Amino acid sequence: MTKHITVVGMQWGDEGKGKIVDWLCNKADVALRFQGGNNAGHTIVIDDTAYKLNLLPSSILRNDKLSIIGNGVALDASALMMEIENLKSVNIDVGPHNLLISENCPLILNLHKQKEELFENLREQQRIDTTNKGIGPCYEDKVGRRAIRLCDLQDHNTLREKVSILLQYHNTLRKGAGLQPLAQEEVINELENISQKILPYLQATWQILDKLKPDKRIIFEGAQGILLDIDHGTYPFVTSSNTIAPYAAVGSGIYCKDLHVLGVMKAYITRVGNGPFPTEQKNETGKLLFNIGKEVGTVSGRERRCGWFDAVLAKQAISLAKISSIALTKLDILDSFDVVKICTGYKFDNKIYDYLPALSSVQQRLEPVYEELPGWKKKTSDQSTLTGLPTNARKYIERIEELLEKRISLISTSPKRDNMIVTDSHFIN
Template sequence: MGSVVVVGSQWGDEGKGKIVDWLSERADVIVRFQGGHNAGHTLVIDGVTYKLSLLPSGVVREGKLSIIGNGVVLDPKALLTEIDAIREKGVDVTPATLKVAENIPLILSVHRDLDQLREAASGSGAIGTTGRGIGPAYEDKVGRRAIRLCDLMEEGDLGGRIERLLAHHNALRTGLGAEPIGAPAIREELERARPVLAYAEATWKTLREAVRAGRNILFEGAQGTMLDIDHGTYPFVTSSHTVAGQAAAGAGIGPSSLGRTLGITKAYTTRVGNGPFPTEQANEIGERLGERGAEFGTVTGRKRRCGWFDAVMVRQAVEAGGIDGLALTKLDVLDGFDELKICIAYELDGERLDHLPASKAQQARVQPIYETVEGWQRSTKGARTWGELPAEAVKYVRHVEELVGAPVSMLSTSPERIDTILVDDPFRV
């Protein structure tokens, strides 16, 4: 039995979709363990494109069990819509192939409203959220007023839970200039969510049985390490833990059952939304990277900010998140540059730093210290062996390994899953 935890090592959007699809073919069980429908994977299989936000990547492969764990916050409407969209492409999604944790917290309209009201009221201080209610749903979970999927089974208890939820949200809505919402509207919304109950299960038990049976398990994270609520560029972060350790709590499984951690890492750096970005290139270089890399968000379509590879940030993600190996993606986007730059340290108020400081004010002031390396003119697109890569590209990859302190286990050279150089199979025992 083997298990692999897949996380992003930057600010998300590292190209996890292709990698998790490649790994899901080798896995028996695929688990989403945090986040919501504010992040997505794009899978391209036999020329068909699947855009997934909540559904684990294994759902498009026959014979795989997909699980949405308790660490996720679930928008029932978004899930049912996504299931319908996948079915239209010929994928059979049933309660036998998809399980949802019965204790998962629900995202409701009040959460989406609050998310958007706050962003609108924040002006230049807005975080840049997707406005899909993820943050407010996590707040309610921690505040012990969330309505969970299992609550839909207890009709007699539901009225009190709705009252408690609205006592909190209507006070906030009034303060933000919005009309209060009545209990009947929430009850009607919950009624429409009842079809999700068909997928509800004590998924921690299902996973325990899979572990005992020696099945391969893939734990699939969303976003990236630098968006982690503790370890990221706070407050410009997501509302959950995005590091590998969350896989245990977010799936209901002991940490001893987690195997290797694979950090998906883009060969340059991108970010969606607001917040610090030391290596950002708001110039023709950034435009070139964005155009060649088709840098638009899977979920929102927002244009991504682009910049040079930040080895300091990735090294920090490796050390803080326990990453064992990297899946380096989008190497082909760097084709044709005469020279490339890699951030090897920061400067803050005249002092050299080997890490990104925790303070928001300091993060905004750090300046990158670059090392310039030779680029390459020959295409790397579609390469499937080291021998097909230009020598300069191989040097770039090896230097990245040295700077971040982790080996490259997989190297991706195009969106197609077969265009992958496998160095070390993450599922090896």
């Protein structure tokens, strides 16, 4: 039986999942986004052209693949249509023949973005530093059972009633904040302006997935990273959805028993926005990682904080997501370093931790315990075999494997689509 693959980030996002999914789709039939929204930024480089995707699955650049946006995604329909039009303008074929959207997707509206901005500004003492895309408030309405879903656009009679219920909640909040209430017609017009463009993509996607032939392979594409999971991440500095691999079943509507979970991680670690970061380098090392790695957020344009590889967090991610094997990215960013470091534990209050405690006040004060390895001072980019890598680069990879007790099956050696070292191909053949 064909193994399906779930791809998740093992850090705080920005690990390079887009390239990995696109590469895997060469031997797959379907790719599905199962959570998040247009706060995701997946970059794929083909023939020196960079394509930046937010809502669209990374398979969309391969015309013979089916791309699906699952029910677990918070859908900004206007942003999606703009993304589709941008791809069409460069001759990428996108339409209902190769892109399907779950009828159950909750819709992000302008009022969600306004609410997020309002509450972010109120959190002076503990700003989350969100992307202000309205994703968190959209998920709040979904859980509060007042969200407008994609399927609701099909029935204008019941749509008005649902908008009225939604505005009862949001206008109460706006009144308390001293803002003008929103008129029902304003929201109705927003929905009607997009409905005819987006409805052709609507499908009962769970049913389509359920009817796939056994020889068809699905790639479940996660957004953000495990350390940003709403339940298991560095709360409250997290995203608003579950980013761990098991959520793929919930966010898609299909459970796959025969599944390979591929975790993606950088050879170092980065973070956008506020929150704990034990191995962060607020020094020349951090500046070098930032500059060489071009660490600017794809969606937000914000600078990413940079630090040494954290094996403690990686092991925690492996446990939480039941990672089967690992894809390592951006190894080449470390090519110029004399010494590279790996965090193997934390110290706090005369105690050693082999995991990240949940208490925020402790997280902020952890002191990393490092293991130093010699750098390789040679080029690793564009290599196609493991033996082609410098000896010390291979030793660095081997040490990470030893610490994590997991095989690194893929090594990305540049942003380019086909620059990939495959050390273990059993799950993709």
